[in-house]
Amino acid sequence: AVAALVSIIIVRFGFLEVRPALATFFGALACAGLSILVGLAAFVAIWQNGSRGMSRILLALVIDAVILAYPAYLGLQYRKLPPIHDITTDPIDPPRFEALARLRSGEGTNSAVYAGLYSAEQQRIAYPDIETVELEVPPQRAYEVTLALVAKRKWLVIDERPPQLPRRIGRIEAVARTPIMGFREDISIRVTPDGEESRVDIRSSSRYFESDLGSNAARVSKLIEDINSAVDNAKPAQKKPQTPAKLQAKTVKK
Known part of the structure; x- marks a missing residue:
């Protein structure tokens, strides 16, 4: 998680040229993916042996999934949208x-x-x-x-x-x-x-x-x-034309 955050800061604030900075970012994503694989293996081992540490493993898996969610969304966009810029x-x-x-x-x-x-x-x-x-x-x-x-x-x-x-x-x-x-x-x-x-x-x-x-x-x-x-x-609101009031017919008292 720290590596991904640092790589985003490097890219956003231009501490490196774009391509080396992106290499740093993708390296962080690869670490997150590897961490998920290790976490899943640890999860299976703890599940079978009844060892402690399940909560920490689940927390690590959630963090890694959050890190990879946005790149996964971008990957779907890349497949769906035309390759134009x-x-x-x-x-x-x-x-x-x-x-x-x-x-x-x-x-x-x-x-x-x-x-x-x-x-x-x-x-x-x-x-x-x-x-x-x-x-x-x-x-x-x-x-x-x-x-x-x-x-x-x-x-x-x-x-x-x-x-x-x-x-x-x-x-x-x-x-x-x-x-x-x-x-x-x-x-x-x-x-x-x-x-x-x-x-x-x-x-x-x-x-x-x-x-x-x-x-x-x-x-x-x-x-x-x-x-x-x-x-x-x-735009100024258009005023509706006012219709003249109808004159009431006068009645003559007889």
Whole structure:
């Protein structure tokens, strides 16, 4: 358990490069698996001989099972989800990584260039609801809403440019991290005008590994949902037209 915890800290805080750090983590998992085998053998021996120590063996087995539960879940996700790492609302013209490109040029990192048609087709099959966000607000307002949501998520903003004349295109580049291991995943957001309204395109791409186990799609889907909700909630409530009160007919006393 201690080895697994230490390996997670090493990976999350970057004390080693990603691949050596992962080797440490998988080594800890192997130790946990070996510990389960030894524990089961000890359990059988104690059961047959009636020796003491059953409670400690059971506690060790529970701890090892908890350690291996999350990697087992990831293994199931790996089998179920397509092996892609680059998700975008616009596969034809995805938002580019400009400020982030230099961080994706080292050995073992995924390219800043979009993953291509194979990735787009796999995304379409697995995540058909990920599409461009169309908003009935001006680009500046769409940009402000999106930037506020990025800040709320505590993503590290690397570059942000509000929409300005003449093209009125806004851009946000940021870095998110996976919840447990802290792997870096890069995000590029583009806000473009559509007449007096606006369109928001999002791209989220893992910096390492060929498969993201669904993390980028989940991030993009949640951001799309929150952008739509924020814009809808900010719309002024439409007042229902009041119908004029009916005039009561006057009666003449006779």
